[in-house]
Amino acid sequence: MIAPSPPSRDSVTVPTVVPATGGRGQAFIAAASGDLAAAGYEQSEFYISGTATAYQSANALTVDGNWNVEPASTAAYKTRAIVRRPTDPAKFNGNVIVEWLNVSGGLDAAPDWTYTHVELIREGYAWVGLSAQVVGIDGGPSMGLVAGYTLKAADPGRYGSLVHPGDQYSYDMYTQTGAAAWFANDVLLGGLKPERVISIGESQSAFRLTTYVNAVGPKTDIWDGYLIHSRGNAGAALNVDVKMPADQRIRTDLKVPVLQFLSETDMLGRGLNFIGARQPDTDMIRSWEVAGTAHADAYNLGIGDTDNGDGAGDAALFQAMLTPPASLYGGLLACSTPINAGPHTYVLRSALNSLDHWIRTGEAPESRPLLDVSSGAFALDAKGNAAGGIRTPQVDVPVATLSGLGQTGSAFCGLFGTTVGAPPAAFASWALPNGRAAFDAAWIAALDDAVAKGNILEADAVQLRTVVKNAKLPS
Numbered sequence: 001m002i003a004p005s006p007p008s009r010d011s012v013t014v015p016t017v018v019p020a021t022g023g024r025g026q027a028f029i030a031a032a033s034g035d036l037a038a039a040g041y042e043q044s045e046f047y048i049s050g051t052a053t054a055y056q057s058a059n060a061l062t063v064d065g066n067w068n069v070e071p072a073s074t075a076a077y078k079t080r081a082i083v084r085r086p087t088d089p090a091k092f093n094g095n096v097i098v099e100w101l102n103v104s105g106g107l108d109a110a111p112d113w114t115y116t117h118v119e120l121i122r123e124g125y126a127w128v129g130l131s132a133q134v135v136g137i138d139g140g141p142s143m144g145l146v147a148g149y150t151l152k153a154a155d156p157g158r159y160g161s162l163v164h165p166g167d168q169y170s171y172d173m174y175t176q177t178g179a180a181a182w183f184a185n186d187v188l189l190g191g192l193k194p195e196r197v198i199s200i201g202e203s204q205s206a207f208r209l210t211t212y213v214n215a216v217g218p219k220t221d222i223w224d225g226y227l228i229h230s231r232g233n234a235g236a237a238l239n240v241d242v243k244m245p246a247d248q249r250i251r252t253d254l255k256v257p258v259l260q261f262l263s264e265t266d267m268l269g270r271g272l273n274f275i276g277a278r279q280p281d282t283d284m285i286r287s288w289e290v291a292g293t294a295h296a297d298a299y300n301l302g303i304g305d306t307d308n309g310d311g312a313g314d315a316a317l318f319q320a321m322l323t324p325p326a327s328l329y330g331g332l333l334a335c336s337t338p339i340n341a342g343p344h345t346y347v348l349r350s351a352l353n354s355l356d357h358w359i360r361t362g363e364a365p366e367s368r369p370l371l372d373v374s375s376g377a378f379a380l381d382a383k384g385n386a387a388g389g390i391r392t393p394q395v396d397v398p399v400a401t402l403s404g405l406g407q408t409g410s411a412f413c414g415l416f417g418t419t420v421g422a423p424p425a426a427f428a429s430w431a432l433p434n435g436r437a438a439f440d441a442a443w444i445a446a447l448d449d450a451v452a453k454g455n456i457l458e459a460d461a462v463q464l465r466t467v468v469k470n471a472k473l474p475s
Helices: 111-123 134-138 167-183 204-215 264-268 312-322 344-361 424-431 436-452 458-470
Strands: 016-019 041-056 070-086 095-100 126-130 196-202 225-229 258-262 285-289 400-403 418-421
Touching: 041 167, 070 167, 095 111, 095 167, 095 204, 111 126, 111 196, 111 225, 111 344, 111 458, 126 167, 167 196, 167 204, 196 204, 196 344, 204 225, 225 344, 258 344, 312 400, 312 418, 312 458, 344 458, 436 458
Parallel strands: 095 126, 095 196, 196 225, 225 258, 258 285
Antiparallel strands: 016 041, 041 070, 070 126, 400 418
């Protein structure tokens, strides 16, 4: 049964929410928002403050996630949240997505906004991005993509008053932000009244949410569902002196849906290795393993920044399978081989849509096939793409071999997977063995099958049918 919403006002702590002011007069975040006004959206920024609780456990934490944690300490905090929402309240679909902003690069980033914003905007979601961790505000240990872009360094006039007491308090800070969506929406959401509040986070943020659903999830009725995107085999630390188990599952007694979304990199990639945490689907848990995808890719790392849903972004991503980039952001990141240009964004949009339907109706999406790792490595098809898992035309009627593995170089590049094309002289025989017309027909048939199975949304397929017909392929 799906938990009722909204939660009881008496059961939650609602923080203080006030508009952010000063400094350069605009929000700082490492994620392009595109032309929000043209899309009928607007952006605001807020300070969120209160007293947060950290948690501890008297018993060792077990791999099944069935934990019973208790309050350990409290501390004052002040952080910030960015809100993007429909300007016209009539366009709001009742869903508020709260993204746990990612700090792996040493600054706040919003990968789930980038991956899903086309779906968010066309369906009328409100989006909240929370600075939940110390690194994004004050700096500290991270994978260190850039220096000097913590909030306080980037704009001390705007963010100098922020106070983060430590990541052990991040879980309750996140809960309180969800509570603000319900009970301080007159300020945070400009008066929009949520019907559902949904949790989402990618990569390091997904590690946090993995711990969150097991430790804090049973203690709150804030969330109507969770989308845990690209986690590894263990959750992030609960507290500084609590040992976290490897191969951590999601507890099976949750009252709301949890959808885990895994790329190939997440399954077997270094430092991730989700394969050890695989668990059977239940009434409240689904895991989607997606062939041909990487932890981050050409869409998330550039193309998505300017995608307004008109088809140009779809055409650019298709072209990236033919001419994939190896250097990103003007050379800030340079990998040894071209990075993955797979279908990650399309399947993630469908995953979000499926989670929304699950929450609204109580009907779970059908269980998806798992990637074939029976030999300890990915089984590969004749074109070198992974076998099993969620299928798309990008891997079933390929113009390139797409993998979440095989990249070398920096720690970041290791997350970006690879795109390997056929030698130009062999492209026609490799990708178009029966000619161009047969290729187009087969690609669109595979796309239609992906739509029928719920792997790609029809709204995206409309654009992709045109893209493949217009694509200029090597002859």
